[in-house]
Amino acid sequence: MTATGVKARVPVGDAPPEAADGTAEGPPPERGRRRLSRTDRRDLALGLKYISPWIVGILVFVVYPVGYSIYLSFTRYSGMGAPTWVGLGNYVTAFADPLVAKSTGNTLFYAMIAVPLGLVVALVLALAMNQNVREVAWYRTIFYAPSLIPAFAMSFIFIVFLNPQFGVFNQVLNIFGDGANVNLLGDPTGVKIAIIMMAQLGAGNAALIFLAGLRNVPKTVYEAARVDGAGPMRQFRSITLPLLSPVLLFNLITGVSGALQVFTEAYIVTNGTGDPDAGALFYMMYLYKNAFGFAELGYASALAVLLFLVGLALALLIFWCSRRFVNYDVEAS
Structure with missing residues (x-):
């Protein structure tokens, strides 16, 4: 008892401490054990x-x-x-198959040229569509329209365009050349170049994504750079590219994925044969021939699994390398 006759409150054992208003505080709620209510x-x-x-x-x-x-x-x-x-028999056969090596080489050749070139073309189109001019809406429509043409229709257009006898391509060459006809679709390297040219007509999709990224770059950053005396090229190199790096990464991943699966153009250009001597035997073309031409669905499935693993490895490699060039923040320097 105290002098006033009232017992002093002394904490005993694990008694809960008092809150500021004099009420006893309960123990902190345990995490991970909350039970869902009837409403939840x-x-x-x-x-x-x-x-x-x-x-x-x-x-x-x-x-x-x-x-x-x-x-x-x-x-x-x-x-x-x-x-x-058959266990791993299909995979052993795939690694020893010379046509797998040839189709893989053709596909990598296509990817190493078409993907970087497509990124450059899409970025140039996006910069053109981002100009502050009155006719910019028409420009955006014109630049994007070719990407709406289906791949099979574009392939037929290119077959006529590159025809060695009456194609526009050879007619233009004859004006400046010696009159010899060039058959790109019959040349092992030329047919791949033709398919790469076709792929650039679909750059409008990536260009729209680049355009969205350009519209999100703060204008104040460009204004500050102009005050510091930075020219257009310096602004592009030090501001536009770093702040577009997340969009660049997205387009790079989707571009590599699409390049590994190139099929429609090669199928139509070669009339469905995928002739190895013509250079248009891409990996997906050879997979398709094994599945539906040779009725080797097990072997084709093994090729599909290998393609998935290669695509996954490339995606992980790109993501790992992206830590060095992708910038998600606007940093003043």
């Missing part, structure tokens, strides 16, 4: 109900086909009867 469970069930078509679609059209393809890659299967288990 109802909201979760409702959310799963709304996205159930998407979940079913992913399971049926993505997860199951991928899993089944991986299984088929270890079998010999022609599409009829039951698959026969």
Whole structure:
């Protein structure tokens, strides 16, 4: 008892401390053990109900086909009867197949030229579409319109354009040359160059993404650079490119993915044959021939798995290297 006859409050054991208002504070809530309330469970069930078509679609059209393809890659299967288990036989055959090496080389040749060139063309188009002129809306429409043409239609246009007898390409060359016709589609290197030229007509999609990135660059940064005496090239090198690096990374990843799967143009240009001597035998073309031309679905599945692994490795390599050139912040220097 104290002098006033009231017991003093002395903490005993693990008694909770008092709060500022004199009430006892409870122990801190334990993390990770919160139980869902009835409202939370109802909201979760409702959310799963709304996205159930998407979940079913992913399971049926993505997860199951991928899993089944991986299984088929270890079998010999022609599409009829039951698959026969062969283990790693398809993969051993793929590494020893000279046409796999040739198609891989053609695909890498295409990717190493088409992807960087496509990024440059798309960036130039985006810079042109970002100009502050009255007719800019017309320019954007004109620059983007070729990317709306389907790949098969563009391929037929190029076949006529590059025809060695009456094509516009040879007619222009004859004006400045000796009259000899050039058959690009019959040359192993020329056909790849022609397909690379076709790919640049679809640069409008990447250009729109670049344009969105350009519109998000703060104008105050350019104004500060002009005050410091930076010219257009210095602004482009020190401001535009660093701040566009996330968009550049996105377009690079999608460009590499598309280059590894080039198929439609090669199929139409070679009339579906994929002649190795013509240089248009790309990896996806050879995969298609094995699956639907030779009825080697197991071997084609193994080729598809290898393509997935190569694409995944390239994506991880690009992401790892991107730490050195991708800038997500506006830093004043």
